[in-house]
Amino acid sequence: ISRALFADVSVLLDYYSRFNPSPLSIKKFLDFGQKGCERQSYAFLRKELPVRLANIMKEFSLLPAPLLHMPSVMTVQNWYLRSFEEILTFEKIRIDDKKTLENFCETLIKIRNRHSNVVQTMARGVIELKDTETIHAQTEHSIQYFLHRFYLNRISIRMLINQHAALFGADLPGHPRHIGTIDPNCDVTSVVQDAYDNAKFLCDQYYMRSPELIVETFNVDKSGGPISIVYVPSHLYHMAFELLKNAMRAVVEQHSDSDEFPPIKLLLVKGREDLSIKISDMGGGISRSLTENLFHYMYSTAPKPQTDSQTAPLAGYGYGLPLSRLYARYLQGDLMVASVEGYGTDAIIYLKVLSNEANEVLPVFNKTSSKHYRTHVGSHDYSTGGTTVNQFSQPFPI
Numbered sequence: 001i002s003r004a005l006f007a008d009v010s011v012l013l014d015y016y017s018r019f020n021p022s023p024l025s026i027k028k029f030l031d032f033g034q035k036g037c038e039r040q041s042y043a044f045l046r047k048e049l050p051v052r053l054a055n056i057m058k059e060f061s062l063l064p065a066p067l068l069h070m071p072s073v074m075t076v077q078n079w080y081l082r083s084f085e086e087i088l089t090f091e092k093i094r095i096d097d098k099k100t101l102e103n104f105c106e107t108l109i110k111i112r113n114r115h116s117n118v119v120q121t122m123a124r125g126v127i128e129l130k131d132t133e134t135i136h137a138q139t140e141h142s143i144q145y146f147l148h149r150f151y152l153n154r155i156s157i158r159m160l161i162n163q164h165a166a167l168f169g170a171d172l173p174g175h176p177r178h179i180g181t182i183d184p185n186c187d188v189t190s191v192v193q194d195a196y197d198n199a200k201f202l203c204d205q206y207y208m209r210s211p212e213l214i215v216e217t218f219n220v221d222k223s224g225g226p227i228s229i230v231y232v233p234s235h236l237y238h239m240a241f242e243l244l245k246n247a248m249r250a251v252v253e254q255h256s257d258s259d260e261f262p263p264i265k266l267l268l269v270k271g272r273e274d275l276s277i278k279i280s281d282m283g284g285g286i287s288r289s290l291t292e293n294l295f296h297y298m299y300s301t302a303p304k305p306q307t308d309s310q311t312a313p314l315a316g317y318g319y320g321l322p323l324s325r326l327y328a329r330y331l332q333g334d335l336m337v338a339s340v341e342g343y344g345t346d347a348i349i350y351l352k353v354l355s356n357e358a359n360e361v362l363p364v365f366n367k368t369s370s371k372h373y374r375t376h377v378g379s380h381d382y383s384t385g386g387t388t389v390n391q392f393s394q395p396f397p398i
């Protein structure tokens with residue numbers, strides 16, 4: 001980028017990163033989709049998208065220098081810079097005639113396509129870093145912290161673009177009753193069943209057999225009808241598919257020499273506040289010390305050659321679990337894994353039942369977030385008798 005242009009862009013980055021992103025609830029998305037118009041969406045997005053882009057782009061510069069200078073990370077940064085500039089060209093335009101609205105929508109779709117491989121490209125950047133140098137605790141913490149926020153920010157930007165393109169753009173029309181990517185009556189049981197059918201298909205292809213699924217549902221409002229919420233079916237599908245794949249793999253590998261598998265149990269309960277989906281497998285489980293690694297982005301997406309079956313079953317887990325948890329957290333839900341080593345694992349998805357409570361959760365660039373890139377994760381404030389790391393970072397002479 002030419003020097004003058006670069007100076008100009010960094011001024012704009014500073015300006016837009018000073019605004020906090022404006023979270024929308026799934027109810028607001030729904031109401032706007034049913035009665036909002038393209039001009040209003042345009043007026044909102046041409047400010048909100050630069051704000052969300054600038055907030056995460058400022059955080060890029062806080063990344064540990066070694067990662068920041070990895071070729072793949074530089075590539076992703078350039079995609080963000082170009083997209084940021086392209087949207088800003090609409091901030092200067094006064095008129096919002098039909099042609100401008102069309103150009104805006106085309107620009108959003110071009111940006112969505114440019115960023116389609118961001119997850120893989122960033123993953124490659126982390127692997128490039130791992131292959132060039134050892135990663136210290138602080139660096140690992142900063143990378144984990146950044147990637148959670150970076151992917152959450154990306155989910156939110158793609159949600160805004162997808163809604164605008166689906167409602168006003170040339171995107172293929174989805175379900176007639178869907179509002180953009182949102183289903184006002186998302187039938188959770190049928191989405192989860194779809195996820196199981198597809199995971200089963202893959203499992204049968206790879207292992208020649210697969211465990212059955214037993215579904216139990218409870219609806220506290222006793223309506224007796226299907227359990228449904230206002231939600232984004234593609235997000236729910238992504239989460240359920242990931243957890244069912246993990247459960248199937250665990251059961252098949254744990255019971256490889258027996259001729260029948262313990263079934264995977266899925267409990268679906270719609271409470272007053274939470275809709276919970278618990279997926280229980282008897283796949284042998286995982287120790288507590290390894291459970292936290294399940295959500296680390298450090299594990300390469302290309303699985304390491306498994307030396308023996310004793311090595312952690314999580315290597316090569318790719319980003320499926322951490323990204324699935326971000327989809328849940330994006331609209332104030334959550335995803336948890338509770339394992340009983342030697343027996344099996346429960347994985348639970350929590351979603352908000354009330355659409356006005358399902359607000360976007362958006363990372364904000366400020367002093368608090370910047371602190372996370374500086375604090376020293378090494379000093380502990382608990383002693384466990386093992387190698388207590390003290391401020392001298394050497395074990396006490398015992």
Ligand SMILES: O=S(=O)(c1ccc(O)cc1O)N1Cc2ccccc2C1
Binds near residue numbers: 339347
């Ligand atoms: O770590 S797990 O307990 C496990 C983790 C997440 C999940 O959703 C379900 C799970 O079951 N598990 C994954 C796996 C793969 C191969 C062999 C054995 C195991 C055990």
